[in-house]
Amino acid sequence: MATSLKTSSTFCSTQQNRWLQPTRDLILHSSSHSNVKQCKSKKIKRPASLCVKATSSKVELDFNDPSWKQKFQEDWEKRFNLPSITDIYDLKPRPTTFSLKKNRTPTGDENVDMWNGYVNNDDRALLKVIKYSSPTSAGAECIDPDCSWVEQWVHRAGPRKEIYYEPEEVKAAIVTCGGLCPGLNDVIRQIVFTLETYGVKNIVGIPFGYRGFFEKGLKEMPLSRRLVENINLNGGSFLGVSRGGAKTSEIVDNIQARRIDMLFVLGGNGTHAGANAIHEECRKRKLKVSVVAVPKTIDNDILLMDKTFGFDTAVEEAQRAINSAYIEARSAYHGIGLVKLMGRSSGFIAMHASLSSGQVDVCLIPEVPFTLDGELGVLGHLEHLLKTKGFCVVCVAEAAGQDLLQKSGATDASGNVILSDIGVHMQQMIKTHFKDIGVPADVKYIDPTYMVRACRANASDAILCTVLGQNAVHGAFAGFSGITSCICNTHYVYLPITEVIKAPKRVNPNSRMWHRCLTSTGQPDFH
């Protein structure tokens, strides 16, 4: 099995940003004039608009070259290959101990393999299924100027027939990092259940995120099916969470000292970066440790996957806040309901909650700039709404309109930028504006921030957590490390962590979903 690749590729194109969105490692270079780019390679003597350099695999693509697609796919395969402990060790697998047959009355079925539904290492799922005919199609993600169809396969998740660990000898640890998220307990629970099904007896929880690896006095917690059986009935994390942390080398020292063989890491972008660093350090030290992540964040801001667990629940809760804002606004004379929703760098919660509630007149997200004042500004539109329907509801994402605010420059313990409060700012601006123009306006501001993430998972998240947690364990037993267990294009897959942490996922303002949101709110452009 080939080793994972650290990739950073360079693409040249004349169509800024319309191509190559799927992978984000393909960076567009702009030229000084006429939007024509220069290929850096001396070998390519043609309009640079049709060149691509994927430094990850040392492959340069020339869209005039008939074999460019094949080269792209070879590069893709290398990038999405799953790192494995077999890359550094010459290991012999053993037959899996994960068999559900023993849990049942024998049916007389002779084919145990069929019954258990093992996944083959060569099974793949397609990451993208739309063929865009033009880079101008809504939400188009094209690789070349003609938007050619290129298959982008990723590895299917699930139990393998052969495993690389002796379950009886395994010590498995679970850690939950970053902010809270509905479903953390569901994932912890399923990881424990699945580990026990394999026959693992030594399962521990690391308390309070990565902090549990270095803070003196924080002891690992032994976990078992009995102990975690009901933890999904509550929100939060049974193990506790935290931001910030020690150096990777200290964490790996601790992993070595505790003799951990499998580490399951639940968290967002930052946690994944940390998990990958741990995986790389273990690899450097030639440790037989599988580090498997499960993407957690209410923000839904992790690349390539359909959604992260907790997002659906957060949207459902956020919708309740919008509904309250609507009722308040509707019942007041010239009522304006204003709701601020979380999302560190993306507006997914605000967009989806606006769509699901159907009660929002203005949805503001960080991906789409807006002005408050002036002819095209939000305030003028609110005036219009009060005149025409008598009340209105505004939903603003926490990272929206940061350009309108003074930056504090502060960061949290993990190094994340602390955002300025757009909700409070808008509340003040709206009040001042209507006072200035002599129009009464009754502003009701709701900030449900922590309420949307402290609750327990809803039904759809609970199922997602169940599958992702189980698959994380299957991935570790299959010998993979430095991977994440997720859902892509409705299928459950493993992705190398390196591919999902290249940038935070953001709402595409050219996507159908954002346009659906605009259709639903009826809002104009605000800039």
Ligand SMILES: Nc1ncnc2c1ncn2[C@@H]1O[C@H](COP(=O)(O)OP(=O)(O)O)[C@@H](O)[C@H]1O
């Ligand atoms: N680039 C990074 N490399 C290593 N560890 C990181 C990195 N970014 C964040 N972390 C660690 O990951 C944990 C969670 O990160 P944070 O950004 O707070 O939450 P999230 O994982 O939900 O995005 C913290 O303990 C933090 O120290």
Ligand SMILES: O=P(O)(O)OC[C@H]1O[C@](O)(COP(=O)(O)O)[C@@H](O)[C@@H]1O
């Ligand atoms: O106040 P806290 O706990 O630092 O968290 C605030 C942030 O946490 C989130 O809920 C989720 O962020 P993470 O996924 O990085 O944990 C963001 O929406 C929000 O900006």
Ligand SMILES: [Mg+2]
């Ligand atoms: Mg984050």
